[in-house]
Amino acid sequence: MLDNETRSIKLADLETPCLLVDDTQVVRNVARLRTHLDELRIPLRPHLKTVKSMQVARLMLSTQGGSAAVSTLREAEQFAEAGVNDLLYAVGVTPNKLDRVAAIRRRGVDLIIVVDSVTAAEAVAAKSREEKVPIPTLVEIDSDGQRAGIPAHDLPQVVAVARVLHVGGAQLRGIMTHAGASYDCVGIAALEAMAEQERSRAVACAEALREAGLPAPMVSVGSTPTALFARNLQGVTEMRAGVFPFFDLVMAGLDVCKINEIALSVLATVLGHQMEKGQILVDAGWMAMSRDRGTARQKVDQGYGIVCDLSGRPYEDLIMVDAHQEQGLLALRAGSKANLPQLPLGSMIRILPNHACATGAQHELYHVVRPGSQEIVATWPRFRGW
C-alpha cells in the first residue's frame, strides 16, 4: 500500500511548502461513506478527480478494477494504466474527445461517457458506428439547476436524447446527475432534502426511458454531501463522491465533516512577522493553497485556511487571512480574544485547505503522515493535466 517508501524522513526535514495527507484519516473517511452506503445497499463509484493518485485511489476502490469516476480523459488514461477498467467520464463529452474515448475503450476499459443534447448524442452514435463498437453512454440530467444536463422536468427531451443514442448505434446505459447545489445547503435537513431531490429526479428520468421502451440499467447520482446524507436511494444503482477521502473546510462548514476529520494539509515555514499588524508570514501562498475561497460565502469565512501546529491541532482563531503567490499572511480572526501564538522564524505549521480538489491540484506529491508521529511514511505522486 505504501509505495515509494522513504525511511527516516521527518516532517521537519521536508522542503516547504508541501502537501501532507494522513492516510489513516483517509481510511476512516472512506469507511464512513462505505458503511453508510452499505446500509442503503448502494455501491460507491468514487470520483478520483480530487485525489489524482493511484495510491490514494487504492484506499477508495472496492476492487482492483474499479469502479470509479473521472473528470478528465487524462485521469481515465492514468487510472486505466494502473488497472482500473470500469470508469465513468462524468463530464459531458465534446466530439473532439471521442477518438480518445474510443482509444481508451480499445484497451479493454469499460469507459462510460455522458451527453445532454441531441447533437452530442448524434456524435456519439456516429462514432459508435464508425468504430463498430457501441459506446456506453448515460444521459445527463440537471437535478438542481446548477450547470450541465437536460432539465429534469423535460422528460420528452430526456427520452429524445436517449433514443438518438439507442437507435443510432451507441449503448444507452441510463441516467446520470450531480447535485452540486448540495454545496450551498445549510444544515442536515437541507442536505437530506437535496439528496432526495437528486435521487427522485434521476429515478423519474430513468422511469421515463423505460416507459418509452428504452433501457436504463444505470442510475448514477452523487456528490459528497448527498452521498453522506441520503436516507433513501431507491431506484439508484450507484453513488458517486469525490472529496470524501480528504474532506476540507467547505465540507466542515456544511457540517458534512468535523475539522479534525480533514486528512489534507499544507506544511509551511514561518518566514517573517509584521508585529505592528499582528501578522505572521509563511512560505505558503496561493500557489500552495490555491486561490479557492470557498468558505467566503459560508457562515464562517476561513480565509485561505485554518492554521494548525505540526501535530495538526488548530491554533485558536489563527487563519491565513491573505495570500500572495508564495507568501501567506496569518492573523487572528477579526474580533478574536486569543493571543497570537509565538511562532518564531523557521517554525513549521500546517494549514487546512478550503477545497481539497483545488489545493491538491497545486502539488506534485503527497507526503504521508500519521497522527502522533513526525515520520513521513511514504511519498505518493499526483498527476495533473488533461
Add this chain to the structure above:
Amino acid sequence: MLDNETRSIKLADLETPCLLVDDTQVVRNVARLRTHLDELRIPLRPHLKTVKSMQVARLMLSTQGGSAAVSTLREAEQFAEAGVNDLLYAVGVTPNKLDRVAAIRRRGVDLIIVVDSVTAAEAVAAKSREEKVPIPTLVEIDSDGQRAGIPAHDLPQVVAVARVLHVGGAQLRGIMTHAGASYDCVGIAALEAMAEQERSRAVACAEALREAGLPAPMVSVGSTPTALFARNLQGVTEMRAGVFPFFDLVMAGLDVCKINEIALSVLATVLGHQMEKGQILVDAGWMAMSRDRGTARQKVDQGYGIVCDLSGRPYEDLIMVDAHQEQGLLALRAGSKANLPQLPLGSMIRILPNHACATGAQHELYHVVRPGSQEIVATWPRFRGW
C-alpha cells in the same frame, strides 16, 4: 528561439483545455517595458515567476546569464540549469532553505537572497561563515504596508538588520522592495504616485545604510504597474516586473495594458448549452483558469475571463460567469444588450485570464500561436513546484 517545433498542428487539433501564448505579443510587451526603462536608464531584472519557462524567459532576458528574479528555489534551480547565473530570490528566505541556497551558489550562480529581520540576518550570516562564502543579501523593506519587509520609516531597524549581515559574514548588497499595493491603484496618477513612493522609500533606506557606513550598491524595486508608470527612478539600480510579458485582465482593469495586448489565453471547446438560462458550457473550468477572481474587486468584474473567438477577438459582453472543476459557464454580462453568440457543440473559443501567474500555473505547456494564423508554431514546457 522556438524549441520543440511541432509542424502542421492547428489550433483546432489541440486537446482542450490548453494554454495558448502569442509570442509576437510577448515580444511587443517586453519591448514596451524595455523602451520605458531604457529612457530612465534603469536595467530590468525580469521576474520569471509568471512564465516558469526557459523559452519565454529568453524573450525577456537581456543576456544569456540574466539578470532575473525568482519566487522559489525550484525556479532558481531550473533557470540556473538553463544558464541564467544572476538570480534574485525575491521572497524572504527561511533558515531551512539556506542549504539549498548555498548549493545553488556553489554551482557558480550569483544567487542573491532577501531578509527582513535580525533573526533571519543572523541565520544568513551564520551560514555564510559555515560555508566560508559570504551570501549576498538584500534587506527587504515594506514600502506600501502590504506584506513582508521592515516598515520603511523604521530606519534604525533597517540599519540594524543590515549591520548584522555586514559584520556577521554575509555580503550586504543593499535594499529591496516590492510595491504590491500598485495592484489596487486606480488610474495613471495613482500608479505614478505609487511608483514614486516605492522609489523614494527604497532610496531613503539605502541612504540610511550608507550614512551608517554600510554598503548599499543595489536598490532593487518593482512590480509591473510601477515599472511601467515610474517617471523618475533616481537612486534605483534595477527594476523588477513579472506579469508584463503576458499581461492579464487585472492589468487591463488598472489601465496598465489594453485587452488586445494580453498574450495568454486558454483554449476551450463548447460541451453544452442551458438555453433557458442563456448559458454556454465549455470544457475549461477553474482547473484550467485557476480560481483567481482578481477582477472581482475592480470596476469591471470579468468573472473567470473574457471569451474570444479563435482569432482572439472578444465576443461582445461574453464572459465566464462561473466555473466548476472541469466546466466553465459562459453568459452575457448582467444587463448586456448583446446577443449570445451562436456557438454550437464542439465550437472552440479562447478565454483571457484574470491573472496570468495563476492561470499559467494550472498548465504544463504553452502552445505558441500568432495573430492571423491557426498554426501552432511551437510547444514550450512549463515547470512548477518548489
